[in-house]
Amino acid sequence: MTLTDLQQKLKDRIRVAASEIFGVELDQLNVDQPPKPELGDLAFPVSFELAKLVKQKTGEKQNPRVIAEQLKARLEDVDEVERVEIAGAGYINVFFDRARLLSLIARPELTGRGPAEDERPKKMVEHTSINPNKAAHIGHVRNAVLGDTFVRILQAAGDRVEVQNYIDNTGVQVADVVIGFIHLQKMDLDQIKALDALLTKDYPFDYYCWDLYTKVGLFYRDGNPSGDISPAQAKLRSDVLHAIEAGDNPVAELADYVATRNVECILDTMERLGIRYDLLARESDILHLHFWERAFELMKQTGVIRYETEGRHAGCWVMPFESHTGTDEHESDKIIVRSNGTVTYTGKDIAYQLWKLGRLGLDFHYNVFRTYRDGHVLWVTTTDAEAETRAGVDRPHFGGGVTVYNVIDSRQSYPQDIVARGVAAVVPEIGDDASVHFSYEMVALSPAACEELGIELSDEDRARPYIEMSGRKGLGVKADDLINQLEAGALAEVEKRNPELADSDKKATAHEVAVAALRYFLLKFTRNTVIAFDFKEALSFEGETGPYCQYAAVRTNSIFRKLGRETVHEADSLLESLAQDAEAQQRVAEVLAGERGTEIWSLLMLTQQLDDVIVQCRKSAEPANLAKYTFSLARTFSRFYHDHRILTEKDVVRRAVLIAVTKVVRARLTAALGILGINVPDQM
RNA sequence: GCAGGCGUAGCUCAGUUGGAUAGAGCGUCUGACUUCGAAUCAGAAGGUCGCAGGUUCGAGCCCUGCCGCCUGUACCA
Numbered sequence: 001m002t003l004t005d006l007q008q009k010l011k012d013r014i015r016v017a018a019s020e021i022f023g024v025e026l027d028q029l030n031v032d033q034p035p036k037p038e039l040g041d042l043a044f045p046v047s048f049e050l051a052k053l054v055k056q057k058t059g060e061k062q063n064p065r066v067i068a069e070q071l072k073a074r075l076e077d078v079d080e081v082e083r084v085e086i087a088g089a090g091y092i093n094v095f096f097d098r099a100r101l102l103s104l105i106a107r108p109e110l111t112g113r114g115p116a117e118d119e120r121p122k123k124m125v126e127h128t129s130i131n132p133n134k135a136a137h138i139g140h141v142r143n144a145v146l147g148d149t150f151v152r153i154l155q156a157a158g159d160r161v162e163v164q165n166y167i168d169n170t171g172v173q174v175a176d177v178v179i180g181f182i183h184l185q186k187m188d189l190d191q192i193k194a195l196d197a198l199l200t201k202d203y204p205f206d207y208y209c210w211d212l213y214t215k216v217g218l219f220y221r222d223g224n225p226s227g228d229i230s231p232a233q234a235k236l237r238s239d240v241l242h243a244i245e246a247g248d249n250p251v252a253e254l255a256d257y258v259a260t261r262n263v264e265c266i267l268d269t270m271e272r273l274g275i276r277y278d279l280l281a282r283e284s285d286i287l288h289l290h291f292w293e294r295a296f297e298l299m300k301q302t303g304v305i306r307y308e309t310e311g312r313h314a315g316c317w318v319m320p321f322e323s324h325t326g327t328d329e330h331e332s333d334k335i336i337v338r339s340n341g342t343v344t345y346t347g348k349d350i351a352y353q354l355w356k357l358g359r360l361g362l363d364f365h366y367n368v369f370r371t372y373r374d375g376h377v378l379w380v381t382t383t384d385a386e387a388e389t390r391a392g393v394d395r396p397h398f399g400g401g402v403t404v405y406n407v408i409d410s411r412q413s414y415p416q417d418i419v420a421r422g423v424a425a426v427v428p429e430i431g432d433d434a435s436v437h438f439s440y441e442m443v444a445l446s447p448a449a450c451e452e453l454g455i456e457l458s459d460e461d462r463a464r465p466y467i468e469m470s471g472r473k474g475l476g477v478k479a480d481d482l483i484n485q486l487e488a489g490a491l492a493e494v495e496k497r498n499p500e501l502a503d504s505d506k507k508a509t510a511h512e513v514a515v516a517a518l519r520y521f522l523l524k525f526t527r528n529t530v531i532a533f534d535f536k537e538a539l540s541f542e543g544e545t546g547p548y549c550q551y552a553a554v555r556t557n558s559i560f561r562k563l564g565r566e567t568v569h570e571a572d573s574l575l576e577s578l579a580q581d582a583e584a585q586q587r588v589a590e591v592l593a594g595e596r597g598t599e600i601w602s603l604l605m606l607t608q609q610l611d612d613v614i615v616q617c618r619k620s621a622e623p624a625n626l627a628k629y630t631f632s633l634a635r636t637f638s639r640f641y642h643d644h645r646i647l648t649e650k651d652v653v654r655r656a657v658l659i660a661v662t663k664v665v666r667a668r669l670t671a672a673l674g675i676l677g678i679n680v681p682d683q684m
Numbered sequence: 685g686c687a688g689g690c691g692u693a694g695c696u697c698a699g700u701u702g703g704a705u706a707g708a709g710c711g712u713c714u715g716a717c718u719u720c721g722a723a724u725c726a727g728a729a730g731g732u733c734g735c736a737g738g739u740u741c742g743a744g745c746c747c748u749g750c751c752g753c754c755u756g757u758a759c760c761a
Contacts, residue, residue, distance in 0.1 A: 028701075035704055045703055048741065064741075088704050089741070131761090172761050241761090316759060338759040345761055413688065414756055441689080441755085465753080493723065513723085524709090525697070528689060530754075537696070537710080541723050544697090544709040551723050559720055616700070628698065631708080638724060647720040684723075 003105075003608040006080055007031055007042065010094065014046055017074040022067075024053045037602035040085060040093030047071070047090035064090030098592040098601050099585045103578040105604060106660040120160040124356050124401035125151050125438075128270065128277070129166040129408070131173040132262040134213050135206035136269050137476035138522075138533060139409075139443040139469050145522045145677070146440055147407040148275040149623040152675045157618045162401060165277045166352070167380075169259035170284045173213075173471075175241040176220075178255045180212040183236070184219060189254045196261060206265035207478070209258070214474035225473055247288060256284075267370070267378075269479050273515055274677045276372060279398050280380040285364055286352055288383045292343050294362050295351035295426075304425040305336050315339030319422055334418050346415050350422040357434055358400030359427045366395055403434055405621070410439040410528065438621055440527040444468050445475070446534045453477070466532040477533060486514035489539055490547075498683055509681045513547050516678040520546030523627040523676060544631050546678055552634035552641075553673060553680040556666035559646055563659065571656035587653040596643070603640050604661050606633055607668040614675070623676075630672040637665050 011029050018024050032043040047064035054062050068086045075084045075094055082097040127147020130140045147163075154161045168174070181187045187195065196205050220237070221227035229237075243251040263280065270276070286292070296317075299305045305317045317337035336347040354360040367387035369380035377393055388395060408416060420435035444466035450457055455475060461467055469476035490513035494506045501509070521538050525531050541547040560568065578585045592601050613629045646662065649655040670680050 030701075030703085032700095032703070039704080043704085048703080051741080091704070168761080170761095175761095313759080335759055340759075342759085344759075410689075411755060417687095490723095497721075497723080529697075530690085532696085534696085540710080542710090543723095545723085547723055548709095551721090555721070555724090562720060620700080624698080625700085628708085635708085639726090641720080642716095642725045645720065649720095683721085 002611070003101075003605075004611060006078075006096075009078065010042065010044075010075060010081075013074050013078065014044060014071060017071050018046075018050060021070055022050060022054050022057075024050060024057060026050075026053075034087075034091075034093055037598050037605070039087060041096045041605060042094040043087075044071075044092040044094070045090075047092060051090075068092050097589075098597070099578060099588040102588060102592065102604065102657065102660060103575050105608065105664060106572075106575050118160075120158070121402035122160050122162055122400065123154055124162050124164060124399075124404045125154070125407065126164045126166055126281075126356075126405070127151075127407035127438075128266070128275070129168070130266055131168055131171060131471075132259040132266065133173045133177040134210040134262065134471055135204075136266050136479040137443075137469055137471070138479055138482055139476065140266075141269075141273070141479045141482075141518070142440060142443050142522045142531065143407055143409065144270055144275050145273065145519050146527065146623060147405075147438070148273075149519070149523060149626075149675070149677055150405065150407070150438065150617075150621060152677060153614060153617045153623060153626065156614050156671075156675050159618070162396075162398065163276070163278045164356075165280050167259070167263055167280050167282045169256065169263075169282050170241075170244050170287060172237065172241055174255055174259050175237055175244055176216045177209050177213050177258055178244070178251065179236060179240055180209075180216040180219075181254065181258065182240075182251075184212070184215055189250070189257060192254065192257065204265055205261045206269075207480075209262060210471075210474065210478065213471060217472040217474075245284075245287060247284065264370075269483075271372070272480075272483055272511075273519065274679075276376060277378055278396070279366075280369055280378065281352070281364070282381050283348070285381040285383055286348060286355075289362060289364060291351040291355060291360060291362055292348055294360055295347070295354055296337070296343070298354070298360075298426050299336070299350070299422070302426050304422055313339075319418065321418070321421075336422075346418055346422075349415070349419045350426075353404065353406075353419050353423050353435060354426065355399055356401055356404045357423065357427070357430060359423075359430070363399065366398070367391060368393055403436060405436045405438045407438045407440070410441050413437060413439055436621070438527075441530040442468065443522075443531045443533050445477070446532040449477070449533050449535055450475075452535055466530060482538065483514055483518065486517050486539060487511055490514050490517070490541070493541065494684060501683070509684050512679045512681045513541065513550065513684055516546030516550045516673075517541060518546070519677050520549065520627060520631075523623050524631070526622060526624045546676075547684070549630050549634040549669070549673060550678060550680060550684060552637050553666065553669045554682075554684050555641060556637070556662055556669065557680065557682065559662055560666070562647060567655070568659060568663075570652070571659040574653065574656040575660050584653065588657055591651075591654045591657045599640060599643060600657065600661055603636050604664060606636055607664050610668050610672055626672065627676060630669070630676060633665070633669055633672065637669065640665075 011031070014029060015026050018026050026046070026049070030045060032045060034040045034043045047068040050067050051062045051064045054060060065086055068090045071092060072084045072086060075081055075092065080097055080100060082095045084095070085093045087093050125147055128140065128144045130136055151161050151163055181192055199205055199208060218225060220229045220233045222230055240251060243249055244255045246252065305319050308314055308316050308318055313333065313335060316335045316339050318333040318335050321334050334346065335344060337343055351360065355362065364381035365383060365385050365387055366379045367382045367384065368391045369378045371377050379395060406416065416437040420432055420437065423435055424430065424432045446466055447457060447462055450467055457467070487510050490510035491506060494501070494509050498506065524544060574584060578588060591597055609629065613626055617623060617626050644658055646655065646658045649658060673680060
């Protein structure tokens, strides 16, 4: 029996009682937590609701407190319930039998649940999807960390998940860097390869491209970063772009090398943070395998788009958009195919989305991109039908998801909405819910952070709350730079605290601490909060941070290291025998009673909320809830740790209780951190 | 104009489908280390939840109207 089951049992009792006593059916039944643990373990505000329903039904006005009194006896019957109190204007507060529940909770957890792997509906999560033309910055990392954590949440909740990273290898951003190599650096593919081979770890290929991309931005604008692109350069860009899209020519070959190398660098960055993928879906393959043409047919057949013969959009295929009315300045219809016959980005996105949902009727070919150290294989799409047989590895089936989550920043909400509607219109049976825009706000730079980066600001910018990062302007904090800085800071701390450790262990620990700091920093804000990046805050290891949570978990481990097996065994068997030993049960109840006992008890209750939090995070798609919960568990444990000595505790029963609670905390805290993508080192 | 988001302590942010005395962290001030590790803990100060109405037993949360900020609203990708 878990706490969730117990809650359900109590809810059922209340429903039955409401029906029998008042003749009223409750469709919704809320459970709260009392503001203080002294007020009970669960609170039902149901009496207020009942008073309303009874009044509606009979016209008779009832006092919520009187109603509560009538329900009280029904709940007190339950074995796990010690007593029930009526509080305030009519809250029903339930107090559990603490000793009894402790022995239930302290039992080793049963593993294994849910149906077999392939029977579960598949959820698709697309995240990261960085333009492969430069290094990743912290804004990209927010995307990846949010996506990766959500994947872990879904998996923890028992879902089957497929993780995709979309590679826009034929877009203008790649074209821009290609122009930089060809026209600014005057390099051909062989020279680029030679350069790449010479680049060091401190300044890798994606860093080189980062700087080159900025130069191209200036080149386009004749040296003025905020100027317009000159017509001659625009022509250059468009020619290169077309060559890349067409494929099978030297420019496309060069572009493919550049894009692929950047993807490799970005994947390396992400792996430092524990982020991995199942499939890289490349735009070039979507193009060359004619996904769009198929989608176009489907959209025409279903009447989702229509051909305009007159007006401003004459010659275009448009998708009517009735939700907002157009004004003189702004159109209400979205153009999918331009009058010159080319498809817009939105059109291509609809095709890809249809494939993800298994509704396109076409598939990619696949190749192995890399194999992670633990054997997990990352696949990449290809047009080469033979690639897979050459790979000689079993491939999972890709695509065909029931729900698709696209982790894309909130500025894309308009086009994302159109994609979702377009898809839903083509295949009405799957509905709008199948496409979820997992949106988040950007990471911007605080004015202070800009100054630290040595970026000059205009007076206008200085007055703003934050400054948007820009790859084109080279304005941003590179992910690897920040991770390096975090690792250096953590290493200094580790060296101070654990001088006896081997250098490799120190570095490994510092790495785990750095990952914890960065991931937690990006997860503690809710998705629709703009993060104004601040170095001091991001580099902090104190207070509400990842390392704080880690530290609490490390402490639980060090307690067990020092306790010795016998003592732990003794504690385990004492709690196991509770059901048969009335005297021991009485003693445990005493330990858990009173002010000190309540502190221990409320910590134990908090550990039991993890499953509910996971379920809630899956539903709300909000990883910040889990981050907040994890911090609060770590904080509550830290307090418990200071208030209760375990190693020196002489009272055997009391020590057994403390050990049992610490054990449960260790398991839950480690699990919660794991879902956040944070590991617990042996020491730190 | 329209659409979406935001406005909560000095600063940065949480706040579940409306519930009990609005919470954290940072910063400030005061305490606690021959320690189960102080990356910690305890205490203090700090609030007209943007403004004004409304709905109800009850509103930071729902409704209406204002004010302010942000982002979208391309035959760019």
